[in-house]
Amino acid sequence: MIPYGKQDISQADIDAVLDVLRSDFLTQGPKVPEFEAKVAGHVGSRHALAVNSATSALHIACLALGLGPGDWLWTSPVTFVASANCGLYCGAKVDFVDIDPKTYNLCPVALAAKLEEAEAEDRLPKIVVAVHLCGQPCDMSQLHKLSQRYGFRIIEDASHAIGGKYKGEFIGSGRFSDITVFSFHPVKIVTTAEGGMALTNDDDLASRMDLLRSHGITRDPNLMTRKSDGPWYYQQIDLGFNYRMTELQAALGVSQMERLNVFVARRHELARRYDELLANLPVTTPWQHPDSYSGLHLYVVRLRLDKINKSHRDVFESLRDQGIGVNLHYIPVHTQPYYEAMGFRSHDFPEAMAYYREAISLPMFQGMTDEQQDQVLRALELALT
Numbered sequence: 001m002i003p004y005g006k007q008d009i010s011q012a013d014i015d016a017v018l019d020v021l022r023s024d025f026l027t028q029g030p031k032v033p034e035f036e037a038k039v040a041g042h043v044g045s046r047h048a049l050a051v052n053s054a055t056s057a058l059h060i061a062c063l064a065l066g067l068g069p070g071d072w073l074w075t076s077p078v079t080f081v082a083s084a085n086c087g088l089y090c091g092a093k094v095d096f097v098d099i100d101p102k103t104y105n106l107c108p109v110a111l112a113a114k115l116e117e118a119e120a121e122d123r124l125p126k127i128v129v130a131v132h133l134c135g136q137p138c139d140m141s142q143l144h145k146l147s148q149r150y151g152f153r154i155i156e157d158a159s160h161a162i163g164g165k166y167k168g169e170f171i172g173s174g175r176f177s178d179i180t181v182f183s184f185h186p187v188k189i190v191t192t193a194e195g196g197m198a199l200t201n202d203d204d205l206a207s208r209m210d211l212l213r214s215h216g217i218t219r220d221p222n223l224m225t226r227k228s229d230g231p232w233y234y235q236q237i238d239l240g241f242n243y244r245m246t247e248l249q250a251a252l253g254v255s256q257m258e259r260l261n262v263f264v265a266r267r268h269e270l271a272r273r274y275d276e277l278l279a280n281l282p283v284t285t286p287w288q289h290p291d292s293y294s295g296l297h298l299y300v301v302r303l304r305l306d307k308i309n310k311s312h313r314d315v316f317e318s319l320r321d322q323g324i325g326v327n328l329h330y331i332p333v334h335t336q337p338y339y340e341a342m343g344f345r346s347h348d349f350p351e352a353m354a355y356y357r358e359a360i361s362l363p364m365f366q367g368m369t370d371e372q373q374d375q376v377l378r379a380l381e382l383a384l385t
């Protein structure tokens with residue numbers, strides 16, 4: 001089976017992890033800050049906080065921004081459930097904004113319209129989570145403008161987008177948002193097995209997230225409410241979690257970051273090749289905004305169901321039967337039973353549903369060969385006829 005995504009592990013990666021196993025620290029040693037500095041330096045962010053998953057990063061990002069009961073968090077319905085669940089963890093309410101049919105990202109026009117309505121009804125969101133689907137950045141300058149007008153904060157869920165750029169700057173620079181989150185799950189672009197990171201240019205947000213990832217405990221005398229009792233002393237000043245990343249994960253991350261540019265460049269080669277190979281098939285290939293450079297976590301095609309005599313499911317099953325590990329990113333979150341129970345109906349977000357009826361993620365990973373890609377093409381040709 002050719003998978004839709006796969007990690008790329010080198011001998012240098014393996015050696016980096018083994019070195020940690022032989023060292024004094026398996027957790028809370030020097031590798032985590034080294035990894036943070038490496039990612040922050042690469043993308044041009046002031047602070048980076050490594051955690052055990054992007055899901056944890058989204059949670060502490062929402063808490064640091066003050067999200068709580070009575071507040072609203074809005075995001076795209078076409079995303080992994082974690083982009084919305086983070087709002088529920090904080091006791092906030094979640095709503096969605098339909099996608100742009102061209103980029104499949106949260107549509108800025110739909111957002112503007114929904115904000116206008118929400119303002120009239122006094123239920124404006126506190127946070128909008130902008131998901132860079134497949135690695136293509138959202139229209140961040142437009143989102144930023146709206147955030148200034150309506151007073152909401154922006155979290156970029158850049159789980160698909162490390163190494164990508166928006167208007168010439170790396171995603172994660174924080175130019176148009178408060179906090180950016182990366183995921184290092186093995187199917188993503190860079191991996192630490194499990195892992196995530198929250199980046200910000202704001203000192204206070206960084207300090208809050210630092211507390212929240214480790215029980216709300218500090219050893220910094222400047223943050224303490226009273227004088228230290230002695231060298232053993234620490235204080236719990238907030239209710240945090242154990243969301244820390246291990247040294248093993250961070251060492252893998254440092255080593256992987258050395259090849260980030262190579263990884264993304266190879267993904268772009270594969271995407272260009274797919275664009276050419278699929279040009280005459282009844283599918284819509286991804287549209288790339290000229291202002292941006294995608295991280296290209298995913299390569300999603302939409303079937304032209306008007307031009308074929310097969311159903312979406314037929315094509316999907318045929319590809320799987322032929323050993324192509326295609327996938328579907330994503331089942332619109334508002335149709336999940338847990339969200340349906342909150343009153344969402346599938347027709348609430350028609351563009352998201354239209355996408356769901358046609359989308360297929362083709363294999364896309366840095367270690368993929370041209371021969372494997374040719375195999376995907378042949379299988380797709382057969383599946384469509």
Ligand SMILES: *Cc1c(COP(=O)(O)O)cnc(C)c1O
Nearest residue numbers: 053054055080082159183185195
């Ligand atoms: C993978 C992913 C997450 C969650 O990442 P984890 O590191 O697995 O917690 C969140 N949002 C999006 C868009 C993702 O693709």
